[in-house]
Amino acid sequence: MVKVEQDPELEPSPKAEVEAGAEELSPLLSSGEEEEEEDDDTDSDGDDGSGRGGAAPALKKGPWTPAEDKRLRDYVVAHGEGNWNQVQRNAGLNRCGKSCRLRWANHLRPDLKKGPFDAAEVDMIIKFHYMWGNKWAKMASQLPGRTDNEIKNYWNTRMKRHQRAGLPIYPDYMVSRVRDQGMNCHTPGESRGKKRSNELAQEKVVGMEDLVGNFMVFQHLDYGKDPVVPTNPLKRHASTGDLSCVPIHEGKCHSNDLNYVLAKSQSVPLGNAIASGYPTELPSFQCSSSYDVSNSWLLQCPSASPFHQQIETFIQSPESMSSQNTGLLGAIVTKGDVLDDPTKSERYFEMAVPHGYNLVSQSNVIGDCEPEGFFSEIQASNSPSGGKCA
DNA sequence: AACTATAACAACCGCCCGGCT
DNA sequence: AAGCCGGGCGGTTGTTATAGT
Numbered sequence A: 001m002v003k004v005e006q007d008p009e010l011e012p013s014p015k016a017e018v019e020a021g022a023e024e025l026s027p028l029l030s031s032g033e034e035e036e037e038e039d040d041d042t043d044s045d046g047d048d049g050s051g052r053g054g055a056a057p058a059l060k061k062g063p064w065t066p067a068e069d070k071r072l073r074d075y076v077v078a079h080g081e082g083n084w085n086q087v088q089r090n091a092g093l094n095r096c097g098k099s100c101r102l103r104w105a106n107h108l109r110p111d112l113k114k115g116p117f118d119a120a121e122v123d124m125i126i127k128f129h130y131m132w133g134n135k136w137a138k139m140a141s142q143l144p145g146r147t148d149n150e151i152k153n154y155w156n157t158r159m160k161r162h163q164r165a166g167l168p169i170y171p172d173y174m175v176s177r178v179r180d181q182g183m184n185c186h187t188p189g190e191s192r193g194k195k196r197s198n199e200l201a202q203e204k205v206v207g208m209e210d211l212v213g214n215f216m217v218f219q220h221l222d223y224g225k226d227p228v229v230p231t232n233p234l235k236r237h238a239s240t241g242d243l244s245c246v247p248i249h250e251g252k253c254h255s256n257d258l259n260y261v262l263a264k265s266q267s268v269p270l271g272n273a274i275a276s277g278y279p280t281e282l283p284s285f286q287c288s289s290s291y292d293v294s295n296s297w298l299l300q301c302p303s304a305s306p307f308h309q310q311i312e313t314f315i316q317s318p319e320s321m322s323s324q325n326t327g328l329l330g331a332i333v334t335k336g337d338v339l340d341d342p343t344k345s346e347r348y349f350e351m352a353v354p355h356g357y358n359l360v361s362q363s364n365v366i367g368d369c370e371p372e373g374f375f376s377e378i379q380a381s382n383s384p385s386g387g388k389c390a
Numbered sequence B: 001a002a003c004t005a006t007a008a009c010a011a012c013c014g015c016c017c018g019g020c021t
Numbered sequence C: 001a002a003g004c005c006g007g008g009c010g011g012t013t014g015t016t017a018t019a020g021t
Helices: A018-025 A066-079 A084-090 A097-108 A119-132 A136-142 A148-165 A172-181 A208-224 A270-276 A283-290 A307-315 A325-332 A336-340 A342-352 A372-382
Strands: A234-236 A243-245
Touching (some): A066 A097, A136 A148
Antiparallel strands (some): A234 A243
16 A cells, blocks of 8 residues: 655645646545546435535545645635535535535644544543443533544544453443442433434433542542542432532442443443343443442433343453453553552543643542532533532 | 554544524 | 425544554
């Protein structure tokens, strides 16, 4: 495979014809995508408006050329975002509006943060995925400068890597946290009110405010203490949505019981799994059957679609769960080396806090509701109510 | 050096939603 | 109320880069 280094800042050809510029500037586009196939019915779904009218020229597909990028960038700078089909028509781009929007959002936006994810971002992504499942756009909204596509790609890659290595996807302390407390009733579609096929099986997932804060508490405890019995965990009131500290269910389970975590690409309704006391084949939730859910606000959640099926699929996959991996916890977190040394937990904790969030006192976080500062920042954009300790 | 496996990235596809007419 | 349209979102596929053998 011949890779021709392509300078994204390469000055595009002044030619009016984008294709001509493409050929000039992008030698790597030799795999046939230059042919403007007439059968390319634009954007397949046809709902982008670009395919109607009949006489429209076939739209180009494949990698964007610097010339196209410049056209798009210039147009958006001049006219602003939105109305992407107008962009297509007016900017001389032979691309569907949807493609223009994607290109702008994922690559040309000036506020994009390029480069690899740093430790804090990775940590946030793991948490977010645990909480929300594949809500890439929602995650991206919490990670300034990052795009949903970027996050999605990163996660998928990570998923593959972990699955191949037989490693769990989520850190143990996350799962144990959820199991011990139950988690928030969260409506996945809150951002846009949509419900997709994968969401149907995911009726309730963990709420961000809960997990982020709890995660931080647990993260600390997980490194230095055992068993993990958090003090005053945070919960969201089912009806008000307010966060408050709640009494702990006393030591029914310890985190050491739970070195099994889900390793399936689709997120799983953890809350329901817990509330339903899933049978013992699944070590992750074995403990839940003894967990006293009678007081759990989890039960206030309407039941979701069969969790059973997902789990069965899951446990039938030998690589999806490793019951012998209790010693591999260190590897499942992005900075596994940190886990191996409790003295490093402080540092890791700091890394877990995204830049731009103010913690009241990092040193006081353990076992208390101190992540309030962190909460308030995020909640401001996610919840009308603020987090508070009882 | 050649080959292979894996990771990372880019782009497209299909579905859905909300607003508008 | 129904249909159209613009746009958002998640899933998937294809390409390139890199590491390992």
